[in-house]
Every structure is written in structure tokens, then in C-alpha cells.
Amino acid sequence: MPELIAKTPLSGLWPVTHGALSLSEVVYDSILSLAPFAGQEKVLTKALKPLGLAFPAPNTLAVSGVARIVWTGRDQAFLINAPLATPSAAITDQSDGWAGLRLEGPMAAEALMRLVPIDLRSSAFPPGSAARAPLNHMNAVVMRLESGFEVMVFRSMARSAWTEIAETMQRVAARQALR
Amino acid sequence: MRLTCPLCGPRDRREFYYYGADDYLHRPAPDAPPAAWDDYLHNRDNPAGMLRDLWYHEAGCGQWLAVSRNTVSHDITAVECVAPLRPARKKAVRNED
Structure with missing residues (x-):
């Protein structure tokens, strides 16, 4: 078997900066979708404990080192950057299915x-929040961490999401420059 | 128009897909008379007042929602997830493998 070169969803694009806003690609080592079987929630909680994580409440995420768990639906969460084997949940490897975009800067929420x-101001959407919400017409997972926002979209839409966020950053920065 | 998704919170109408009256939640038994199936598939009330209908949170959590809506005042009085309202699936299905 020849060794193939894996490309990230946004390979070939350089980080973009407009004013105080910057956009870059986030590459996740792995993304596992966890869906606990009925009545197995406690077993799953036990399996997650060594990772320092618990099954998240709706609209939240938790971070432990590089590992992260994000609520993505009813009885569904994404475990990012950590392996897990447990018979208590349906686990689906979605690592190559999503693209990650990181948006940082003081006006990131406004952009x-x-x-x-949805209201992404820190009063309504502080670090540790997560939401399933549309980014224009793309289904996305929006996460807020201490360092800024991360947005996951389907891999096939990576470049559309990138272009739309970059254009929006430019407009927000232009408006800021007029002040 | 906004719907308050029981999981996601208040969300804009553009995130939802409208399916119709909640008659689809009341599927007749397989051996029910043709009239029951006719009602289930085709016949809908068109009330001026309270109506319960189904919406899909397409751009959000992907849940089917039962929405109680007043067609006169446009008030939305309740939004519930459909899944927990359904009877639990029979255990036998999972033991087959």
C-alpha cells in the first residue's frame, strides 16, 4: 500500500487577518460521535471519567487538556482529540467529515x-458554550473557548465557510477603522 | 417568528422545516379500517384557533418538535420534543443480532 499524503479540509489557505480579527484552520486529530444507548448513560459517564470529561448538557462543551466533548444533539456529543472504546454508546468516527475554523479577536462575536x-455575545454565549446553528445556510457546530470561537462545518463546505467568514471579518474591520 | 426549541433555546424560523399537523404522530394500526388510514394520510382540520403541528429543527439539533400554535393570534404556547413522547421501542428489536 503506498503512503498517501492526507490533506486537511482547508489545506492551501493561509490564516487571514483583518484588523484585530484572525481566521485560521483547526485540525482535530479525531472526532468521535457518541450516542449513548438507552439506559447506558451511567456506563458512558464512567468510560469518560479517565479522560476528565463527562457527557455534556445541551449547548455546552468541556475541555480537558487537548481532549474536548461537545454537545451536538439530543443524546449525542462529539468527543474530539481523544480515543474511546465502550459498549455503552454508538460510536462513529467522523474525523474526516468536518472542517474546523478558528476565529479570534475582540470583535469575533460581532463578526x-x-x-x-443567535446571540453570541459573551453575556449569552460565554466560553464553554456550544450550539448547533446555521452559518448562513450551512449546518455548523459553533463553540466558544477561552481563546475565541471555533466553528465546525461539513468538510464539503469548508471553503465556502472560510470565504464567508473572511469576507465578514473584512467588513467588520472596515467599519471599526472608520470609528 | 421564533420557536423556542426545548434543547437549543429560542431560534429563528429559518432554522426550522414545517411538516404539517401532528396527525402524523397518530398512525393507525395496520389492520385499521380504510377510513382511519384516509384520515391519517389525507384529511386535515383547518381550525381558526389552536393547532398542533410538527416542525423539524433542521439547522439545529435535528429534533422533530410538536408546536402548539394559535392560527388566529399567532401565539406559540408550547414546543415539545417528539421523540420522548413516543412509546419506547420494543426490546426484542435489539436482541435479534
């Missing part, structure tokens, strides 16, 4: 709110 129709 992202032009595309995502």
Missing part, C-alpha cells in the same frame, strides 16, 4: 453574529 442568527 460571527452576521452569519449565525
Whole structure:
């Protein structure tokens, strides 16, 4: 078997900076979808304990070192950057299915709110929050960490999401420059 | 228009897909008379007042929601997840493998 070169969803694009806003690709080592079987929630909680994580409440995420768990639906969460084997949940490897985009800067929430129709200000969406929400017409997972926002979209839409966020950053930065 | 998803919170109408009245939740038994199936598939009330219908949270959590809505005042009085309302699936299905 020849060794193939794996490309990231946004390979070939360089980080973009407009004013104080910056956009870059996040590459996750692995993304596992966890869906606990009925009545197995306690067993799953035990399996997650060594990772320092627990099954997240709706609209939240938790971080432990490089590992992260994000709520993505009813009885569903994404475990990022950590392996897990347990018979208590349906586990699906989705590592290659998603693209990650990181948006940082003091006006990041204002920029992202032009595309995502929910309140992303820190009063309503502090670090540790996560949401399933549309980014324009793309289904996305929006996460807020201490360092800024991370947005996951389907891999096939990586470049559309990148272009739309980059254009929005430019507009927000231009408006800031006029002040 | 906004719907308050029981999981995601208040969300914009564009995130949802409308399916119709909640009659689809009341599927007749396989041996029910044709009239029951006719009602289930085709016949819908068109009330001026309270109506319960189904919406899909397409751009959010992907849940089917039962929405109680007043067609006169446009008030939305309740939004529930459909899945927990359904009877539990029979255990036998999972033991087959």
C-alpha cells in the first residue's frame, strides 16, 4: 500500500487577518460521535471519567487538556482529540467529515453574529458554550473557548465557510477603522 | 417568528422545516379500517384557533418538535420534543443480532 499524503479540509489557505480579527484552520486529530444507548448513560459517564470529561448538557462543551466533548444533539456529543472504546454508546468516527475554523479577536462575536442568527455575545454565549446553528445556510457546530470561537462545518463546505467568514471579518474591520 | 426549541433555546424560523399537523404522530394500526388510514394520510382540520403541528429543527439539533400554535393570534404556547413522547421501542428489536 503506498503512503498517501492526507490533506486537511482547508489545506492551501493561509490564516487571514483583518484588523484585530484572525481566521485560521483547526485540525482535530479525531472526532468521535457518541450516542449513548438507552439506559447506558451511567456506563458512558464512567468510560469518560479517565479522560476528565463527562457527557455534556445541551449547548455546552468541556475541555480537558487537548481532549474536548461537545454537545451536538439530543443524546449525542462529539468527543474530539481523544480515543474511546465502550459498549455503552454508538460510536462513529467522523474525523474526516468536518472542517474546523478558528476565529479570534475582540470583535469575533460581532463578526460571527452576521452569519449565525443567535446571540453570541459573551453575556449569552460565554466560553464553554456550544450550539448547533446555521452559518448562513450551512449546518455548523459553533463553540466558544477561552481563546475565541471555533466553528465546525461539513468538510464539503469548508471553503465556502472560510470565504464567508473572511469576507465578514473584512467588513467588520472596515467599519471599526472608520470609528 | 421564533420557536423556542426545548434543547437549543429560542431560534429563528429559518432554522426550522414545517411538516404539517401532528396527525402524523397518530398512525393507525395496520389492520385499521380504510377510513382511519384516509384520515391519517389525507384529511386535515383547518381550525381558526389552536393547532398542533410538527416542525423539524433542521439547522439545529435535528429534533422533530410538536408546536402548539394559535392560527388566529399567532401565539406559540408550547414546543415539545417528539421523540420522548413516543412509546419506547420494543426490546426484542435489539436482541435479534
